[in-house]
Amino acid sequence: MTESKHHEDVSGANTxxxxxxxxxxxxxLLWGVYNTLAQAVLLxx
Amino acid sequence: MATAAQADSGxxxxxxxxxxxVAKPGFSRWLVPPAALCVHLCIGQVYAFSVFNLPMxxxxxxxxxxxxxxxxxxxxxxxxxxxxxxxxxxxxxxxWLDRVGPRKAMFTAALCFGGGFLISALGVHLHQLWIxxxxxxxxxxxxxxxxxxxxxxxxxxxxxxxxxxxxxxAIMGFGGGAMIASPLSVWLMQQFATPTHVGVMETxxxxxxxxxxxxxxxxxxxxxxxxxxxxxxxxxxxxxKKLVTTEHVHVDQALKTPQFYLLWGVLCLNVTxxxxxxxxxSAMSQEMFPGxxxxxxxxxxxxxxxxxxxxxxxxWASTSDFIGRRNTYMIFFALxxxxxAIVPWTGNIGSVALFxxxxxxxxxxxxGGFATIPAYLKDIFGTRxxxxxxxxxxxxxxxxxxxxxxxxxxxxxxxxxxxxxKADAYSVTMYIMAGLLLVGFVLNWLMHxxxxxxxxxxxDVDA
Numbered sequence: 001m002t003e004s005k006h007h008e009d010v011s012g013a014n015t016x017x018x019x020x021x022x023x024x025x026x027x028x029l030l031w032g033v034y035n036t037l038a039q040a041v042l043l044x045x
Numbered sequence: 046m047a048t049a050a051q052a053d054s055g056x057x058x059x060x061x062x063x064x065x066x067v068a069k070p071g072f073s074r075w076l077v078p079p080a081a082l083c084v085h086l087c088i089g090q091v092y093a094f095s096v097f098n099l100p101m102x103x104x105x106x107x108x109x110x111x112x113x114x115x116x117x118x119x120x121x122x123x124x125x126x127x128x129x130x131x132x133x134x135x136x137x138x139x140x141w142l143d144r145v146g147p148r149k150a151m152f153t154a155a156l157c158f159g160g161g162f163l164i165s166a167l168g169v170h171l172h173q174l175w176i177x178x179x180x181x182x183x184x185x186x187x188x189x190x191x192x193x194x195x196x197x198x199x200x201x202x203x204x205x206x207x208x209x210x211x212x213x214x215a216i217m218g219f220g221g222g223a224m225i226a227s228p229l230s231v232w233l234m235q236q237f238a239t240p241t242h243v244g245v246m247e248t249x250x251x252x253x254x255x256x257x258x259x260x261x262x263x264x265x266x267x268x269x270x271x272x273x274x275x276x277x278x279x280x281x282x283x284x285x286k287k288l289v290t291t292e293h294v295h296v297d298q299a300l301k302t303p304q305f306y307l308l309w310g311v312l313c314l315n316v317t318x319x320x321x322x323x324x325x326x327s328a329m330s331q332e333m334f335p336g337x338x339x340x341x342x343x344x345x346x347x348x349x350x351x352x353x354x355x356x357x358x359x360x361w362a363s364t365s366d367f368i369g370r371r372n373t374y375m376i377f378f379a380l381x382x383x384x385x386a387i388v389p390w391t392g393n394i395g396s397v398a399l400f401x402x403x404x405x406x407x408x409x410x411x412x413g414g415f416a417t418i419p420a421y422l423k424d425i426f427g428t429r430x431x432x433x434x435x436x437x438x439x440x441x442x443x444x445x446x447x448x449x450x451x452x453x454x455x456x457x458x459x460x461x462x463x464x465x466x467k468a469d470a471y472s473v474t475m476y477i478m479a480g481l482l483l484v485g486f487v488l489n490w491l492m493h494x495x496x497x498x499x500x501x502x503x504x505d506v507d508a
Binding site: 011018025028029031033035042043045 | 071072073075076079080082083086218221222224225227228262266338341342343344345346347348349351352355401
């Protein structure tokens, strides 16, 4: 395997890992933010 | 980038060793913040524990409290014990954490926090409150403290160019944790509730297992940088800023410096000013604006404050990378003073919008104070023992947890007992908070670099 090919593989694997990791924490966080905003709207009604 | 070091011990737990967590070439440092968030989003649940209080007063009576049911005052101790053990664990495990690395610390925190829920479920099942004190309070509290400080040093070493932003991201998770836990807990209790059962025990079991899994994922993902690693293209400033050291101070030595106590005071006063308000936000908004803010709207106000608490952690900590830590705290204290002084006036003129805006900014700075302090410690004491020093400094949080609510509650009671109208009863408290922030401003202004004789020898730093 050439060095540039190896570099591309590492980079591609990193992108997938990054997407998975941030999705893993992002979904519950966004759900929490959504719920809080829905509650906060009551203040302005 | 250097290759990962080899394992230094065998056995099934060897993957927890620091040497096994050294990042291999090509590892992206942007995987570390989600690892930290896995832990902080879970332990942030502690701020939502109160959602269990009312259901736990009806475990026997189901629809209303029976004579043998627990009282709210007894249940309030669960949270208090957890916070005390958070402070103790953070203070006493920091040095161990620095030695064993973040993965073992996160793993232990997961076992403690998840296990605390499972033991508490047993306490609910047997209707033995002392088991819950021991489970969520003591064991869970240790998990909170250990989990809180475990990713801090790792983040700072991965992001020498943006330490404030990195720790802000993680500590933002602690603010966001309650926003997830509160609706999730209520929903779970609704699912498990039957005409003869309130569903708390099952909810504890599910939360314990979910948090255990989530925090373990953080432990699996986290990595420490190889020795001497630096981000690509990063060059340490040749001319360091006055309040940013390139030296290191040992944790025991840090406790002998005035800077530690100045920062202790800075954190304590900033937290005191915010925590008292957070606990009383609902009642305060309704009493200052009778007829304008209903109980439902007040719940919305509390939700809005949670959001600003979370966002402020990221915003202010990131901002501190550009304007400096001391300047950031100067803004917290100066702006906080002005806003606290304005709050009673917003009540007098009946401006709900201004009242909400003032508190939104105040609470963002409360969260920002938590998130900026690790980078401030790194600037003053260096990175070598920043985790352990941060742990010791968090005792300021425990102290503020007592001062803040006491100030707000007792001064309010005193005012009302002496004939002051409920709508005006908070004015004195707000002026006292502004005064506390003035003291914080002075402490922060007095900050200066640590004297050279406190610095570690270079050979000890690498040991």
